[in-house]
Amino acid sequence: MTYHWKNIFKESAGLLALMGFIGVVGGSVLGTIEETLLIYPVLLFLVPILNGVGGNLGAVLGARVSSAFHTGRIEPTFTDDELRENMLVMIGMGFFVFFAFGLGMSIANFFIDFRVTSLEIFTVIIGAGFITILSITLITTVVSLWSYHKGLDPDNIVIPVETTLCDFIGIISLALMVWLVIGL
Protein backbone atom coordinates (compact mmCIF):
# COMPACT_ATOMS: atom_id res chain seq x y z
CA MET A 1 0.00 0.00 0.00
CA THR A 2 1.46 3.35 -1.06
CA TYR A 3 0.12 6.85 -0.62
CA HIS A 4 -0.10 9.61 -3.19
CA TRP A 5 -1.70 12.97 -2.36
CA LYS A 6 -3.75 13.00 -5.57
CA ASN A 7 -5.32 9.65 -4.65
CA ILE A 8 -6.02 10.84 -1.11
CA PHE A 9 -7.64 13.97 -2.55
CA LYS A 10 -9.65 12.10 -5.18
CA GLU A 11 -10.99 9.53 -2.76
CA SER A 12 -12.00 12.10 -0.12
CA ALA A 13 -12.92 15.33 -1.94
CA GLY A 14 -16.36 14.36 -3.23
CA LEU A 15 -17.41 12.76 0.02
CA LEU A 16 -16.12 15.65 2.15
CA ALA A 17 -17.93 18.14 -0.10
CA LEU A 18 -21.17 16.20 0.40
CA MET A 19 -20.60 16.00 4.16
CA GLY A 20 -19.82 19.72 4.21
CA PHE A 21 -23.10 20.44 2.48
CA ILE A 22 -25.04 18.26 4.93
CA GLY A 23 -23.18 20.07 7.73
CA VAL A 24 -24.27 23.48 6.43
CA VAL A 25 -27.88 22.25 6.12
CA GLY A 26 -27.60 20.97 9.70
CA GLY A 27 -26.25 24.35 10.76
CA SER A 28 -29.25 26.14 9.34
CA VAL A 29 -31.66 23.65 10.93
CA LEU A 30 -29.93 24.04 14.30
CA GLY A 31 -30.14 27.79 13.76
CA THR A 32 -33.92 27.63 13.43
CA ILE A 33 -34.55 25.49 16.56
CA GLU A 34 -32.01 27.49 18.56
CA GLU A 35 -34.71 29.57 20.24
CA THR A 36 -36.52 26.48 21.57
CA LEU A 37 -33.28 25.14 22.99
CA LEU A 38 -32.56 28.50 24.60
CA ILE A 39 -35.48 27.97 27.01
CA TYR A 40 -33.39 25.14 28.52
CA PRO A 41 -29.75 26.30 28.13
CA VAL A 42 -28.46 23.02 29.60
CA LEU A 43 -29.68 21.22 26.46
CA LEU A 44 -27.59 23.48 24.21
CA PHE A 45 -24.61 22.61 26.36
CA LEU A 46 -25.31 18.89 25.78
CA VAL A 47 -25.14 19.16 21.96
CA PRO A 48 -21.32 19.31 21.55
CA ILE A 49 -20.87 16.61 24.22
CA LEU A 50 -23.24 14.14 22.54
CA ASN A 51 -21.64 14.84 19.16
CA GLY A 52 -18.14 14.68 20.59
CA VAL A 53 -18.42 11.40 22.49
CA GLY A 54 -20.53 9.65 19.81
CA GLY A 55 -18.37 10.86 16.93
CA ASN A 56 -15.18 9.87 18.69
CA LEU A 57 -16.30 6.40 19.69
CA GLY A 58 -17.19 5.87 16.04
CA ALA A 59 -13.81 7.27 15.00
CA VAL A 60 -11.94 4.89 17.32
CA LEU A 61 -14.01 1.92 16.14
CA GLY A 62 -13.59 2.96 12.50
CA ALA A 63 -9.83 3.43 12.81
CA ARG A 64 -9.41 0.08 14.63
CA VAL A 65 -11.54 -1.84 12.17
CA SER A 66 -9.83 -0.22 9.13
CA SER A 67 -6.40 -1.15 10.43
CA ALA A 68 -7.57 -4.70 11.17
CA PHE A 69 -9.03 -5.07 7.65
CA HIS A 70 -5.74 -3.88 6.13
CA THR A 71 -3.66 -6.29 8.17
CA GLY A 72 -6.21 -9.11 7.74
CA ARG A 73 -6.72 -9.52 11.49
CA ILE A 74 -10.49 -9.08 11.11
CA GLU A 75 -12.45 -10.78 8.33
CA PRO A 76 -14.56 -8.14 6.58
CA THR A 77 -17.92 -9.81 7.33
CA PHE A 78 -20.61 -8.95 9.86
CA THR A 79 -20.29 -12.37 11.50
CA ASP A 80 -16.61 -11.99 12.46
CA ASP A 81 -16.35 -12.57 16.22
CA GLU A 82 -13.64 -10.01 16.74
CA LEU A 83 -15.63 -7.38 14.83
CA ARG A 84 -18.64 -8.03 17.07
CA GLU A 85 -16.47 -7.88 20.15
CA ASN A 86 -15.08 -4.54 19.01
CA MET A 87 -18.65 -3.23 18.60
CA LEU A 88 -19.68 -4.47 22.05
CA VAL A 89 -16.69 -2.85 23.75
CA MET A 90 -17.54 0.49 22.08
CA ILE A 91 -21.21 0.26 23.14
CA GLY A 92 -20.18 -0.67 26.69
CA MET A 93 -17.77 2.25 26.99
CA GLY A 94 -20.32 4.68 25.51
CA PHE A 95 -23.05 3.57 27.92
CA PHE A 96 -20.67 3.84 30.85
CA VAL A 97 -19.58 7.38 29.95
CA PHE A 98 -23.17 8.63 29.49
CA PHE A 99 -24.33 6.87 32.66
CA ALA A 100 -21.56 8.58 34.63
CA PHE A 101 -22.16 11.92 32.90
CA GLY A 102 -25.93 11.69 33.53
CA LEU A 103 -25.30 10.92 37.19
CA GLY A 104 -22.84 13.82 37.46
CA MET A 105 -25.25 16.27 35.84
CA SER A 106 -28.20 15.23 38.04
CA ILE A 107 -26.04 15.77 41.13
CA ALA A 108 -24.84 19.11 39.72
CA ASN A 109 -28.52 20.04 39.34
CA PHE A 110 -28.73 20.39 43.14
CA PHE A 111 -26.12 23.15 43.03
CA ILE A 112 -26.74 24.78 39.63
CA ASP A 113 -30.41 25.07 38.70
CA PHE A 114 -30.85 23.69 35.16
CA ARG A 115 -34.62 24.48 35.29
CA VAL A 116 -35.38 20.74 35.02
CA THR A 117 -35.51 17.97 37.68
CA SER A 118 -32.53 15.71 38.30
CA LEU A 119 -34.50 12.69 37.07
CA GLU A 120 -35.40 14.53 33.85
CA ILE A 121 -31.83 15.54 33.03
CA PHE A 122 -30.59 12.02 33.87
CA THR A 123 -33.20 10.38 31.62
CA VAL A 124 -32.54 12.80 28.75
CA ILE A 125 -28.77 12.20 28.87
CA ILE A 126 -29.06 8.41 29.20
CA GLY A 127 -31.70 8.16 26.47
CA ALA A 128 -30.05 10.49 23.95
CA GLY A 129 -26.61 9.03 24.76
CA PHE A 130 -27.70 5.41 24.33
CA ILE A 131 -29.56 6.09 21.06
CA THR A 132 -26.53 7.95 19.69
CA ILE A 133 -24.02 5.26 20.73
CA LEU A 134 -26.08 2.35 19.37
CA SER A 135 -26.75 4.03 16.03
CA ILE A 136 -23.20 5.23 15.57
CA THR A 137 -21.69 1.80 16.32
CA LEU A 138 -23.97 0.21 13.75
CA ILE A 139 -23.41 2.93 11.13
CA THR A 140 -19.63 2.83 11.57
CA THR A 141 -19.50 -0.95 11.14
CA VAL A 142 -21.79 -1.00 8.11
CA VAL A 143 -19.89 1.83 6.39
CA SER A 144 -16.50 0.18 7.16
CA LEU A 145 -17.62 -3.12 5.63
CA TRP A 146 -19.27 -1.41 2.67
CA SER A 147 -16.27 0.76 1.80
CA TYR A 148 -13.87 -2.15 2.18
CA HIS A 149 -15.96 -4.33 -0.15
CA LYS A 150 -16.16 -1.45 -2.65
CA GLY A 151 -12.36 -1.42 -2.76
CA LEU A 152 -12.15 2.02 -1.11
CA ASP A 153 -9.81 2.77 1.79
CA PRO A 154 -12.12 2.78 4.87
CA ASP A 155 -9.62 5.20 6.49
CA ASN A 156 -10.83 7.89 4.07
CA ILE A 157 -14.56 7.15 4.18
CA VAL A 158 -15.74 5.90 7.57
CA ILE A 159 -14.92 8.81 9.84
CA PRO A 160 -16.36 11.62 7.67
CA VAL A 161 -19.65 9.76 7.18
CA GLU A 162 -19.85 8.63 10.78
CA THR A 163 -19.14 12.03 12.40
CA THR A 164 -21.53 13.93 10.11
CA LEU A 165 -24.33 11.44 10.78
CA CYS A 166 -23.50 11.49 14.50
CA ASP A 167 -24.07 15.26 14.60
CA PHE A 168 -27.53 14.74 13.12
CA ILE A 169 -28.42 11.75 15.28
CA GLY A 170 -27.12 13.54 18.40
CA ILE A 171 -29.38 16.54 17.76
CA ILE A 172 -32.40 14.42 16.76
CA SER A 173 -32.12 12.02 19.72
CA LEU A 174 -31.74 14.96 22.08
CA ALA A 175 -34.87 16.60 20.64
CA LEU A 176 -36.71 13.26 20.91
CA MET A 177 -35.77 12.76 24.58
CA VAL A 178 -36.65 16.36 25.43
CA TRP A 179 -40.03 15.89 23.78
CA LEU A 180 -40.66 12.59 25.64
CA VAL A 181 -39.38 13.65 29.05
CA ILE A 182 -39.90 17.39 29.36
CA GLY A 183 -42.24 18.19 26.47
CA LEU A 184 -41.74 21.12 24.14
Next chain:
Amino acid sequence: MDKIEVIKETLPLLFLLVLGGALAGSVLASMERVLDMIPGLIIIVPAVIDMRGNISTTLGSRLGSAFHLGLLHQGLTSDVGKENIKGSLALSIFTSALFPVFLWILSLFMPFEVTYTILGIIFLISISTGVTAAFILILLTFSIVAFSMKLNIDPDNISGPILTTAGDVFTLLIMFGYANLFGWVIL
Protein backbone atom coordinates in the same frame (compact mmCIF):
# COMPACT_ATOMS: atom_id res chain seq x y z
CA MET B 1 -8.83 -9.30 21.45
CA ASP B 2 -6.96 -6.50 23.15
CA LYS B 3 -10.15 -5.50 24.97
CA ILE B 4 -8.43 -4.32 28.12
CA GLU B 5 -5.95 -2.30 26.07
CA VAL B 6 -8.61 -0.40 24.11
CA ILE B 7 -10.62 0.32 27.28
CA LYS B 8 -7.52 1.48 29.11
CA GLU B 9 -6.42 3.76 26.28
CA THR B 10 -9.82 5.09 25.15
CA LEU B 11 -12.07 5.36 28.21
CA PRO B 12 -10.10 8.08 30.07
CA LEU B 13 -10.03 10.08 26.82
CA LEU B 14 -13.81 9.87 26.53
CA PHE B 15 -14.15 11.54 29.90
CA LEU B 16 -11.71 14.24 28.81
CA LEU B 17 -13.89 14.66 25.71
CA VAL B 18 -16.90 15.50 27.84
CA LEU B 19 -14.82 18.32 29.33
CA GLY B 20 -13.51 19.29 25.87
CA GLY B 21 -17.06 19.45 24.51
CA ALA B 22 -18.08 21.70 27.39
CA LEU B 23 -15.06 23.93 26.68
CA ALA B 24 -15.94 24.19 22.96
CA GLY B 25 -19.55 25.00 23.89
CA SER B 26 -18.40 27.78 26.18
CA VAL B 27 -16.03 29.23 23.53
CA LEU B 28 -18.93 29.31 21.08
CA ALA B 29 -21.24 30.98 23.57
CA SER B 30 -18.69 33.71 24.34
CA MET B 31 -18.35 34.61 20.63
CA GLU B 32 -21.97 35.74 20.40
CA ARG B 33 -21.05 39.33 19.45
CA VAL B 34 -19.06 38.51 16.32
CA LEU B 35 -21.71 35.99 15.21
CA ASP B 36 -24.20 38.83 15.44
CA MET B 37 -21.88 41.10 13.41
CA ILE B 38 -21.52 38.56 10.55
CA PRO B 39 -24.98 37.01 10.03
CA GLY B 40 -24.71 33.62 8.31
CA LEU B 41 -21.41 32.73 9.96
CA ILE B 42 -23.18 30.65 12.65
CA ILE B 43 -24.67 28.45 9.90
CA ILE B 44 -21.26 27.28 8.67
CA VAL B 45 -19.68 26.94 12.15
CA PRO B 46 -20.80 23.31 12.80
CA ALA B 47 -19.82 22.28 9.27
CA VAL B 48 -16.38 23.94 9.49
CA ILE B 49 -15.65 22.28 12.84
CA ASP B 50 -16.86 18.95 11.51
CA MET B 51 -14.72 19.25 8.36
CA ARG B 52 -11.58 20.03 10.39
CA GLY B 53 -12.29 16.95 12.48
CA ASN B 54 -12.89 14.86 9.35
CA ILE B 55 -9.71 15.90 7.56
CA SER B 56 -7.44 15.49 10.57
CA THR B 57 -8.96 12.23 11.82
CA THR B 58 -8.76 10.63 8.35
CA LEU B 59 -5.10 11.70 8.30
CA GLY B 60 -4.66 10.17 11.76
CA SER B 61 -6.48 7.01 10.67
CA ARG B 62 -4.32 6.64 7.52
CA LEU B 63 -1.13 7.18 9.52
CA GLY B 64 -2.44 4.60 12.01
CA SER B 65 -2.87 2.04 9.22
CA ALA B 66 0.57 2.95 7.82
CA PHE B 67 2.01 2.41 11.28
CA HIS B 68 0.38 -1.04 11.55
CA LEU B 69 1.59 -1.94 8.06
CA GLY B 70 5.13 -1.00 9.10
CA LEU B 71 5.32 1.84 6.54
CA LEU B 72 6.37 4.42 9.11
CA HIS B 73 9.63 2.78 10.05
CA GLN B 74 11.70 5.31 8.12
CA GLY B 75 10.15 8.06 10.17
CA LEU B 76 7.41 10.56 9.56
CA THR B 77 9.33 12.66 7.02
CA SER B 78 9.25 9.76 4.55
CA ASP B 79 7.22 9.89 1.33
CA VAL B 80 4.25 8.40 3.20
CA GLY B 81 4.31 11.42 5.52
CA LYS B 82 4.81 14.01 2.77
CA GLU B 83 2.05 12.69 0.50
CA ASN B 84 -0.36 12.59 3.45
CA ILE B 85 0.44 16.22 4.33
CA LYS B 86 -0.10 17.36 0.74
CA GLY B 87 -3.38 15.44 0.53
CA SER B 88 -4.64 16.98 3.79
CA LEU B 89 -3.73 20.53 2.73
CA ALA B 90 -5.36 20.14 -0.69
CA LEU B 91 -8.57 18.89 0.94
CA SER B 92 -8.53 21.75 3.47
CA ILE B 93 -8.27 24.46 0.80
CA PHE B 94 -10.88 22.80 -1.45
CA THR B 95 -13.52 22.32 1.25
CA SER B 96 -12.94 25.76 2.82
CA ALA B 97 -13.64 27.38 -0.56
CA LEU B 98 -16.90 25.40 -0.83
CA PHE B 99 -18.56 26.59 2.40
CA PRO B 100 -19.47 30.12 1.19
CA VAL B 101 -20.78 28.53 -2.04
CA PHE B 102 -22.99 26.13 -0.05
CA LEU B 103 -24.19 29.00 2.10
CA TRP B 104 -25.13 31.00 -0.99
CA ILE B 105 -26.98 28.00 -2.52
CA LEU B 106 -28.89 27.40 0.72
CA SER B 107 -29.81 31.08 1.03
CA LEU B 108 -31.79 30.64 -2.20
CA PHE B 109 -34.01 27.97 -0.59
CA MET B 110 -33.91 28.56 3.16
CA PRO B 111 -35.53 31.43 5.05
CA PHE B 112 -32.38 33.52 5.48
CA GLU B 113 -30.51 36.07 3.37
CA VAL B 114 -26.80 36.80 2.98
CA THR B 115 -25.35 39.83 1.20
CA TYR B 116 -22.39 39.53 -1.18
CA THR B 117 -20.20 41.53 1.23
CA ILE B 118 -20.98 39.01 3.97
CA LEU B 119 -20.34 36.10 1.59
CA GLY B 120 -16.96 37.66 0.71
CA ILE B 121 -16.05 38.04 4.39
CA ILE B 122 -17.16 34.46 5.09
CA PHE B 123 -15.02 33.27 2.14
CA LEU B 124 -11.94 35.00 3.62
CA ILE B 125 -12.68 33.66 7.11
CA SER B 126 -13.26 30.13 5.81
CA ILE B 127 -10.05 29.93 3.73
CA SER B 128 -7.81 31.54 6.39
CA THR B 129 -9.25 29.35 9.15
CA GLY B 130 -8.97 26.23 6.99
CA VAL B 131 -5.30 26.75 6.13
CA THR B 132 -4.18 27.93 9.58
CA ALA B 133 -6.01 25.15 11.39
CA ALA B 134 -4.74 22.58 8.86
CA PHE B 135 -1.10 23.43 9.62
CA ILE B 136 -1.63 23.26 13.39
CA LEU B 137 -3.61 20.01 13.25
CA ILE B 138 -1.24 18.28 10.79
CA LEU B 139 1.60 19.06 13.20
CA LEU B 140 -0.50 17.73 16.09
CA THR B 141 -1.43 14.54 14.18
CA PHE B 142 2.20 13.73 13.43
CA SER B 143 3.17 14.46 17.02
CA ILE B 144 0.50 12.07 18.30
CA VAL B 145 1.66 9.25 16.00
CA ALA B 146 5.32 9.84 16.87
CA PHE B 147 4.43 9.96 20.57
CA SER B 148 2.39 6.72 20.36
CA MET B 149 5.22 4.96 18.53
CA LYS B 150 7.60 5.98 21.30
CA LEU B 151 5.28 4.92 24.14
CA ASN B 152 4.12 1.76 22.37
CA ILE B 153 0.48 2.88 22.33
CA ASP B 154 -1.82 2.00 19.40
CA PRO B 155 -2.33 5.38 17.62
CA ASP B 156 -5.77 4.18 16.41
CA ASN B 157 -7.01 4.28 20.01
CA ILE B 158 -6.02 7.84 20.80
CA SER B 159 -5.56 9.95 17.64
CA GLY B 160 -9.30 10.39 16.88
CA PRO B 161 -10.44 11.67 20.27
CA ILE B 162 -7.49 14.03 20.74
CA LEU B 163 -7.72 15.42 17.20
CA THR B 164 -11.44 16.16 17.20
CA THR B 165 -11.45 17.75 20.65
CA ALA B 166 -8.31 19.84 20.10
CA GLY B 167 -9.60 20.53 16.57
CA ASP B 168 -12.92 21.92 17.84
CA VAL B 169 -11.30 24.28 20.30
CA PHE B 170 -8.43 25.42 17.99
CA THR B 171 -10.73 25.86 14.99
CA LEU B 172 -13.25 27.92 16.96
CA LEU B 173 -10.53 30.14 18.42
CA ILE B 174 -8.81 30.63 15.02
CA MET B 175 -12.12 31.22 13.25
CA PHE B 176 -13.23 33.89 15.66
CA GLY B 177 -9.83 35.55 15.50
CA TYR B 178 -10.18 35.90 11.72
CA ALA B 179 -13.88 36.80 11.99
CA ASN B 180 -13.03 39.68 14.28
CA LEU B 181 -10.15 40.76 12.02
CA PHE B 182 -12.02 40.68 8.69
CA GLY B 183 -15.24 41.96 10.23
CA TRP B 184 -13.37 44.90 11.75
CA VAL B 185 -11.38 45.72 8.55
CA ILE B 186 -14.27 45.40 6.10
CA LEU B 187 -17.47 46.25 7.96
